[in-house]
Amino acid sequence: MEKMLPEKARLLALLKQGNFNVPDFIFIPAEDFEKDSFKDLEDFLSRFSDDFKVIARSAHPMEEYYKGGTFDSLETYADIGGIKYARKRIIKSARKAKKLAIMRQQIFNNAPELKLDDMGVIVMPFISGASIMAKMVGDHWEFGYSMDRSHKVQRDPYITNTPHDIKLLHMSQEIQAFLGFRCEIEFIVSPTGEVFVVQAKDISSIDTRGFKDSETRIKLDGVRRIRRRRNYRERPLFVMDNNAFYLEVISKCEDIVLGREDGKETTIEDLLSLIRGYERDMEEFAIWHERYAVLRLSTRDPKELYQVANHYLDEYPEIHGQLAKALHTNLYQMDYFLAEADTLIAKDKFRINLCSHDAYGIDTLRNPVWSVYWNMDRHDEVIKSFIRLGLKTGDTIAVEIDPDEKPSVHKL
Numbered sequence: 537m538e539k540m541l542p543e544k545a546r547l548l549a550l551l552k553q554g555n556f557n558v559p560d561f562i563f564i565p566a567e568d569f570e571k572d573s574f575k576d577l578e579d580f581l582s583r584f585s586d587d588f589k590v591i592a593r594s595a596h597p598m599e600e601y602y603k604g605g606t607f608d609s610l611e612t613y614a615d616i617g618g619i620k621y622a623r624k625r626i627i628k629s630a631r632k633a634k635k636l637a638i639m640r641q642q643i644f645n646n647a648p649e650l651k652l653d654d655m656g657v658i659v660m661p662f663i664s665g666a667s668i669m670a671k672m673v674g675d676h677w678e679f680g681y682s683m684d685r686s687h688k689v690q691r692d693p694y695i696t697n698t699p700h701d702i703k704l705l706h707m708s709q710e711i712q713a714f715l716g717f718r719c720e721i722e723f724i725v726s727p728t729g730e731v732f733v734v735q736a737k738d739i740s741s742i743d744t745r746g747f748k749d750s751e752t753r754i755k756l757d758g759v760r761r762i763r764r765r766r767n768y769r770e771r772p773l774f775v776m777d778n779n780a781f782y783l784e785v786i787s788k789c790e791d792i793v794l795g796r797e798d799g800k801e802t803t804i805e806d807l808l809s810l811i812r813g814y815e816r817d818m819e820e821f822a823i824w825h826e827r828y829a830v831l832r833l834s835t836r837d838p839k840e841l842y843q844v845a846n847h848y849l850d851e852y853p854e855i856h857g858q859l860a861k862a863l864h865t866n867l868y869q870m871d872y873f874l875a876e877a878d879t880l881i882a883k884d885k886f887r888i889n890l891c892s893h894d895a896y897g898i899d900t901l902r903n904p905v906w907s908v909y910w911n912m913d914r915h916d917e918v919i920k921s922f923i924r925l926g927l928k929t930g931d932t933i934a935v936e937i938d939p940d941e942k943p944s945v946h947k948l
Contacts, residue, residue, distance in 0.1 A: 543600035547736040561660035590614045592622035593658040601647045644826040665726040670708040760907040767937040771829035782841035789848035804855040818873040829879035880907040908943040
């Protein structure tokens with residue numbers, strides 16, 4: 537029976553048996569949601585009624601074949617309705633927000649097909665504190681700090697070989713020795729310093745990769761990264777020129793309202809096909825390339841053009857709603873695409889919001905996110921340099937970081 541448990545629940549149960557500080561938890565399989573059978577869950581939640589809040593963690597039978605953070609964990613109310621809601625959100629996120637990430641892992645990592653209705657959940661009490669991921673890389677341990685629920689002001693995520701408390705190192709070593717394989721471990725450290733083990737994942741099959749060197753460059757101003765071991769990276773490039781995209785949408789809107797010079801008719805379906813085509817280009821690029829960089833190339837603020845495009849057909853309510861919905865959905869599709877990139881090239885202040893697994897998930901062992909940027913006062917100068925270099929989607933670029941932490945982008 538234990539073999540049928542998802543990896544996350546199985547390893548937590550093992551660690552609890554080994555007297556590690558694992559919070560109380562319960563695994564609720566998909567069948568219990570189908571049958572509305574929640575007696576055990578009700579008994580469990582009754583012990584935490586004073587806390588009002590629990591954590592519902594994804595626990596799919598196939599989840600062990602996917603990288604950490606592919607499926608969501610959510611804070612929710614400590615009642616049956618809250619757990620049902622959390623599970624629906626986790627499944628919905630996997631079908632929409634995480635769809636591209638799942639497809640890419642099925643293509644590049646041979647992850648199995650998923651039946652999302654098989655999603656179970658692990659419920660444990662909500663613990664306020666810092667989330668820390670630990671794993672052994674080579675012959676040393678690394679600790680990724682990313683989120684502290686007890687602080688309003690958050691700091692950027694970072695990785696260190698020296699944890700803030702030596703007992704994190706000792707506990708990580710003991711857990712790995714107890715389980716008998718190389719693993720990634722998630723801890724929560726409470727404001728009082730108590731360390732809880734909330735997740736473990738087998739990563740014994742993950743390896744590391746190196747990169748090679750090259751030439752030609754545009755100098756930028758800075759880099760944000762959570763590991764500083766390497767200073768060179770090559771990637772296929774996707775040029776995300778939202779100015780050009782929105783101008784094309786506006787041009788199609790003009791054709792609908794004013795008509796075309798050649799007398800041919802432009803319909804709302806032509807406009808929607810343009811938007812779907814842009815989304816398809818992103819999806820196909822992400823599926824074709826396991827690792828890639830995105831250059832955010834904007835000569836002006838795309839938000840202004842988005843508003844123009846979004847309201848161009850206001851006087852045509854029968855088709856305006858279709859355009860507004862498509863443009864709104866497109867914003868999310870761009871976010872999902874950017875979240876799968878491991879190298880971002882953009883003006884300062886543009887960055888990906890990293891949760892615990894994003895900041896130190898399985899993939900960061902090989903592919904820590906790099907965000908290289910230029911300062912706003914150099915924006916026009918840098919954009920002209922990129923345009924002059926003639927970078928386009930499908931080109932291969934290299935990013936090199938000098939000893940002063942200044943990045944250069946090369947076209948290969």
